[in-house]
């Protein structure tokens with residue numbers, strides 16, 4: 293696991309500046325308009341509800357665009373990520389937008405320890421986070437430990453059924469990878485990242501894992517959480533199956549043929565038992 297995390301960290305450290313400089317993460321719009329929110333958080337709004345005044349923790353916050361968006365909705369934010377280069381970009385963006393956000397460098401698996409006595413009303417995680425973690429149980433243990441009694445987890449993620457598909461297949465939905473959590477990682481070697489950039493990555497090898505929906509829910513229940521909402525969506529914010537998807541005006545991608553065939557993402561909410 294340590295080797296996997298070191299490989300993944302090197303990859304994310306290299307991506308951070310490219311992401312901040314690309315139009316996709318909309319850094320310029322955040323700086324120019326104090327009302328600007330990320331597309332991801334804008335999608336979450338109807339389910340997030342009023343978060344004003346909440347102590348909120350964003351796990352795997354990357355360059356902080358979603359973190360800043362949540363802060364703009366009135367919560368007091370802490371962002372946590374293991375990539376120092378991502379946090380450098382996140383701190384720079386928060387400062388440019390005059391938003392007070394604490395950013396902490398740590399692995400999710402050490403989050404409860406790294407954040408000391410601090411406990412939160414809201415733990416938020418979204419889109420492309422859980423696939424970097426080998427064991428969902430260790431994630432759920434940290435989430436539960438970081439919440440106040442009655443505190444809420446808000447998770448929006450790529451659907452594990454989608455993550456089991458062959459993304460290089462352009463004319464059908466073909467299962468290629470494990471749906472369930474597997475001890476062995478999926479090993480990728482990809483010099484590209486998902487934003488518009490000419491640059492290529494030298495730290496190109498990454499390790500990822502899938503986690504079934506039942507495994508995620510069971511882990512949360514095991515660690516003293518109660519499931520309060522689960523909604524599967526026919527859309528997600530990136531072109532996960534190139535050649536089979538179209539972009540909507542809401543910034544979300546859907547299958548262009550019979551989108552009802554496949555869940556692409558889900559929103560899960562759970563509350564820590566009192």
Ligand SMILES: C[S@@+](CC[C@H](N)C(=O)[O-])C[C@H]1O[C@@H](n2cnc3c(N)ncnc32)[C@H](O)[C@@H]1O
Nearest residue numbers: 304352354373374375378399400418419420424
């Ligand atoms: C795709 S981003 C997810 C955040 C968000 N959706 C975004 O695009 O800004 C994935 C983030 O997870 C972080 N990450 C991966 N594994 C981690 C770990 N074990 N502990 C903490 N952060 C981790 C990476 O550094 C990266 O910033």
